[in-house]
Amino acid sequence: MPDINKLNIKKILIIDLAFIGDVILAGPLTRTVRQRWPQAEISMLTVPLTKPVAEMLPAIDKAIVYDKKGLHQGLGGMWKMAQELRQEKFDLAICMNFALRGAAVARLAGIPYRLGYDAQHAGWFLTWAASHMREGIKYEAKNHLEVLKPWGLTTEDYSLALAPSQENIASFEVKAQELSLADKGEYFVICPMGSYERKNLPLPLALQLIRKLEAEKPVYLIGGPGEKTVLEVMAKAGRLPAGRVLAGTLNLPELAVFLQRARAMISVDTGPMHMAQAVQCPTVAVFGPTDPVVWGPCNSNSQVVYRGEECSPCWGKGECSNNRCMELIKLEQVWQALEKVMAQ
Secondary structure (H helix, E strand, C coil): CCCHHHCCCCEEEEECCCCHHHHHHCHHHHHHHHHHCCCCEEEEEECHHHHHHHCCCCCCCEEEECCCCCCCCHHHHHHHHHHHHHCCCCCEEEECCCCHHHHHHHHHCCCCEEEEECHHHHHHHCCEEECCCCCCCCCHHHHHHHHHHHHCCCCCCCCCCCCCCHHHHHHHHHHHHHHCCCCCCCCEEEECCCCCHHHCCCHHHHHHHHHHHHCCCCEEEEECHHHHHHHHHHHHHCCCCHHHEEECCCCHHHHHHHHHCCCEEEEECCHHHHHHHHCCCCEEEEECCCCHHHHCCCCCCEEEEECCCCCCCCCCCCCCCCCHHHHCCCHHHHHHHHHHHHHC
8 A cells, every 4th residue: 555645646636426515515625635735736526516516615626527417327428437537647536425436437547546435345446445434423524534544634624615706706796686686794594495305494483484584684595496386485475575585596606605695594404504604604504303413514603403302313214293303493492593693
């Protein structure tokens, strides 16, 4: 096994083929790699959805798309991706995911040095293999850093950061004018829907929050394009104008700017919650079926509302019929948490 400290590393590829939140939470790892090789060119290989997120990571110079459901689908697509990467002449690949795919592509691309996890027999394709067995329950950004253990690299800085470009800011400002969005610091944001139904804010609680917040400043509801219809129904029930639903209206960099300028956001456990943390938006995160120790916010201007029912976390697979971990959360709990983050 080669000594990483004796290698001449000029071009690094970090492979992260996961979701929006995972790429944001990879920030501390990318920063640690940048600190170790400050002069290297660092690229990140992502799926199409998360490319614009990777481009906002301060430590990343370039994002490359692996379209594993389209252009690079199947074994033939994997070979095509590998040949594209081969042209880049990377010296080192860091495979962040437990899946075999990243390690195999790095090997096929002829990248001479490869670090990753030993899950799914990926060790066959790696120069260094970190154990995929997690040591205790901890913040996911800390979990990501475990892949660096074979090199002895670590950090105590787990803060998240995204840096929208001037082009991103200009694009947002054009849309803000077109949509007549409220001024910086003069609006609240609610992200009420997660990746599955049990994460969602209960409708009565969401409506209470909308009405109470709207009495102070304009409220906007955000979500993905597929959530637009539900959010429009929620907005109508909360007596919000239709223009306050921004579901698929802003692209991811524009959303980052929008959150950066918000007075505060109330969110469930979902990608935009991590994005809000990374742009220093005061955040209240409401948790039920998932564990805030792993996925919760950690900034000083954030608060978690979590009942900690004995059946939680069930990760959405529990057998309860009433989703009590979310249904029993009261307006007063969320409001007290919001007052704390705004006071900071």
